[in-house]
Amino acid sequence: MNVRLHPLTFVVGAVRELIALLAAGATGLLVGGMSTAFYFTIVGLTLGLFFHVASWLTFTYVLHDDRIELRRALIGRSVKSIPRDRIRGVDISASLPHRLLGLAIVHIDAGADGGEGELNAVSRHEAERLRRALLARDAGTPPRRVLARMRPRWYVYAPLSGAYLLTPFAVAGSLLGTVYNLGDDLGLITRERVANLGHDVVGLPSALVLALVLLVLIAMPVMSVIAFTLFNWDFTVHERDGSVVAERGLVTRRSVSLERRRLRGVELTDNPFERMAGVTRLGALITGLGDAAHRGRLLPAAPRTVAESLATRIVGAVPGPLVAHPPAARSRRVARAAAPPVGIAVLAVLAGQPWVAYVCAVLAVLAVPLGLDRYRQLGHGTDSGRLSVRSGSLRRRQVVIEHGAIVGWRIRRTLFQRRLGLATLFAAVGAGEGGYSSADMAEEDAVALAAAITPAWLAPFLEAPPADAPPSRDGARRT
Amino acid sequence: MRRGRQKDGGGPHPPRLRPPAHRLSRRAIAHWAIEYLLLWGLAFGLALGVAAWAGDAHWDALPGWLSGRVGWLPYIIGAAGLLMVTVAPVWRYRVHRWEVSADVVYTRTGWFSREWLLVPVGRIQTVDAKQGWIERMLGLATIEVNTASHTGSSEVSGLPVGVATRLAEDLAHRAHDLRDDAT
Numbered sequence A: 001m002n003v004r005l006h007p008l009t010f011v012v013g014a015v016r017e018l019i020a021l022l023a024a025g026a027t028g029l030l031v032g033g034m035s036t037a038f039y040f041t042i043v044g045l046t047l048g049l050f051f052h053v054a055s056w057l058t059f060t061y062v063l064h065d066d067r068i069e070l071r072r073a074l075i076g077r078s079v080k081s082i083p084r085d086r087i088r089g090v091d092i093s094a095s096l097p098h099r100l101l102g103l104a105i106v107h108i109d110a111g112a113d114g115g116e117g118e119l120n121a122v123s124r125h126e127a128e129r130l131r132r133a134l135l136a137r138d139a140g141t142p143p144r145r146v147l148a149r150m151r152p153r154w155y156v157y158a159p160l161s162g163a164y165l166l167t168p169f170a171v172a173g174s175l176l177g178t179v180y181n182l183g184d185d186l187g188l189i190t191r192e193r194v195a196n197l198g199h200d201v202v203g204l205p206s207a208l209v210l211a212l213v214l215l216v217l218i219a220m221p222v223m224s225v226i227a228f229t230l231f232n233w234d235f236t237v238h239e240r241d242g243s244v245v246a247e248r249g250l251v252t253r254r255s256v257s258l259e260r261r262r263l264r265g266v267e268l269t270d271n272p273f274e275r276m277a278g279v280t281r282l283g284a285l286i287t288g289l290g291d292a293a294h295r296g297r298l299l300p301a302a303p304r305t306v307a308e309s310l311a312t313r314i315v316g317a318v319p320g321p322l323v324a325h326p327p328a329a330r331s332r333r334v335a336r337a338a339a340p341p342v343g344i345a346v347l348a349v350l351a352g353q354p355w356v357a358y359v360c361a362v363l364a365v366l367a368v369p370l371g372l373d374r375y376r377q378l379g380h381g382t383d384s385g386r387l388s389v390r391s392g393s394l395r396r397r398q399v400v401i402e403h404g405a406i407v408g409w410r411i412r413r414t415l416f417q418r419r420l421g422l423a424t425l426f427a428a429v430g431a432g433e434g435g436y437s438s439a440d441m442a443e444e445d446a447v448a449l450a451a452a453i454t455p456a457w458l459a460p461f462l463e464a465p466p467a468d469a470p471p472s473r474d475g476a477r478r479t
Numbered sequence B: 001m002r003r004g005r006q007k008d009g010g011g012p013h014p015p016r017l018r019p020p021a022h023r024l025s026r027r028a029i030a031h032w033a034i035e036y037l038l039l040w041g042l043a044f045g046l047a048l049g050v051a052a053w054a055g056d057a058h059w060d061a062l063p064g065w066l067s068g069r070v071g072w073l074p075y076i077i078g079a080a081g082l083l084m085v086t087v088a089p090v091w092r093y094r095v096h097r098w099e100v101s102a103d104v105v106y107t108r109t110g111w112f113s114r115e116w117l118l119v120p121v122g123r124i125q126t127v128d129a130k131q132g133w134i135e136r137m138l139g140l141a142t143i144e145v146n147t148a149s150h151t152g153s154s155e156v157s158g159l160p161v162g163v164a165t166r167l168a169e170d171l172a173h174r175a176h177d178l179r180d181d182a183t
Helices: A009-031 A036-058 A096-100 A124-135 A152-160 A167-185 A191-202 A206-232 A272-277 A304-315 A328-350 A354-377 A415-420 A443-453 A455-461 A471-478 B002-007 B027-057 B070-095 B133-138 B161-178
Strands: A059-063 A067-072 A078-083 A089-094 A103-109 A116-123 A145-149 A236-240 A243-248 A253-259 A263-270 A279-286 A297-303 A379-382 A386-391 A396-402 A406-413 A422-429 A435-442 B097-100 B104-110 B114-120 B126-130 B140-146 B154-160
Touching (some): A009 A096, A059 A124, A067 A116, A089 A124, A096 A103, A145 A297, A152 A206, A152 A272, A152 A297, A328 A354, A328 A435, A406 A415, A455 B104, B070 B104, B126 B161
Antiparallel strands (some): A089 A253, A406 B114, B104 B114
């Protein structure tokens, strides 16, 4: 049976046009002149409304036993058919207009081989029904079980992460941009006015400028908490029908289902500030999930113990403590951190630019503790079912991968690594970034780690144990 | 780790990978040499052009210490190119090796930096055999073994055509039989 989207869909679709219409009408009245440009805008908006109604009339979806079909017949016909066994996730989200009208957007993700589809606006009830129908394969619907839920205290962690701190600037930027565009469309902005504004700003007393800067500095953490709250309000992770479902958001409530059988592992990321506060972010490694950085998020910022216990409940215990890498790796980390500024400094001296050289020299000195910390954070570990590797300093990441998810091994040794007896081991995984590396392990450890996890793959290629004493060679290697 | 060590010898010696068994065709050296020659020849031509142009134009944006020495550029590029064309192909030939065991494709590639790659046949998604125009001239072919991950995808170039086609067919066949759902 062909089903249309909810009749109110075109209202949601047109809300943006309606808002723009009202704004344009108000400004038109304020300015006083109903210019031709304004009439054109209104005609455009009316056409937009008609377009929304027409696309609602011509879009239908059909739920078959083995697939869901989305038919569009507005300009040319198209039928998109998504096989149900390819569906990897069904997200339900709702923007403010959707919520006011009791509607929701259903986003169907079927990975690289199935494509994706979106049902913009069905009733909440229908959205839940669709999700249940599309994700439940055979069994009935077991009750949902909450795995983790955000505590109010955690909202204060927002300023620790850099991204949310910058939100005031992003908001101010987009606001200014909107005002400028609107003003420009209505002919309010002239070269003269912009120049005058520039003069006014330059002419401000320095006390006022200082106050403004202070205000921004105070606003940054506050705004970051607000933005964080908007995106991550009541972040809840629960388990249902063999999926892990993460729900979040205040204005736009978003829910992402991650299928358990596509889950390959998790990653724990943090930066130095978060490390000091004992806070970490948890993400999922899922095969074939687009925009995984946002949609695979399992906890936005949470105490490490909570994140680890959730990781344990999702993929199993996080192996630990991790094994540190040999001391030879330390000099390599430091050299790699300091090399770019040193190189630029040398070039600057050659080119006769002493200031650039000084700045780069300072950066090179600062790079030393960074390199040392990068070395401290290097680590790897494994247990009976999972491999874990950790690296990075300013953005430290610990990845936990199930052994079964590994589809290959790559061992790389550069000329420098060969001299130091080091090797970098990459575990190839068909999820996330495709491969996770454990940099600068001792050469034997790299092979031993791979051999311990997948003995059958490596066994045919391991050197036969030499009959005469290998210890002498080992001794030589260590010196 | 302990388990792995004991399984293959009983002693506490660290496990080490042995090199894969098979070398590439000797004609692979010629293939790489031609490739490098074309690439570095192009770079050399560009360098000559730049040097001539900079010598004529007396470009002001160039810092003083550099402007007198632009003439060196073609020589530097030429020397580096000569080194690459003569040394790298032979070096590569000595490093590149491959082997297919019962269920793993094992390769070693590189020259300056070396990479050992192990891809189990059960995780292979596609196997492609392909030939560029230089390879066609020399009767060589490249095999591409793709898994769900780019890191775990391997490429063996410089195989004789007959070997490559047989290997590709064989691998595709076995991958189909052994394939498990894990991606």
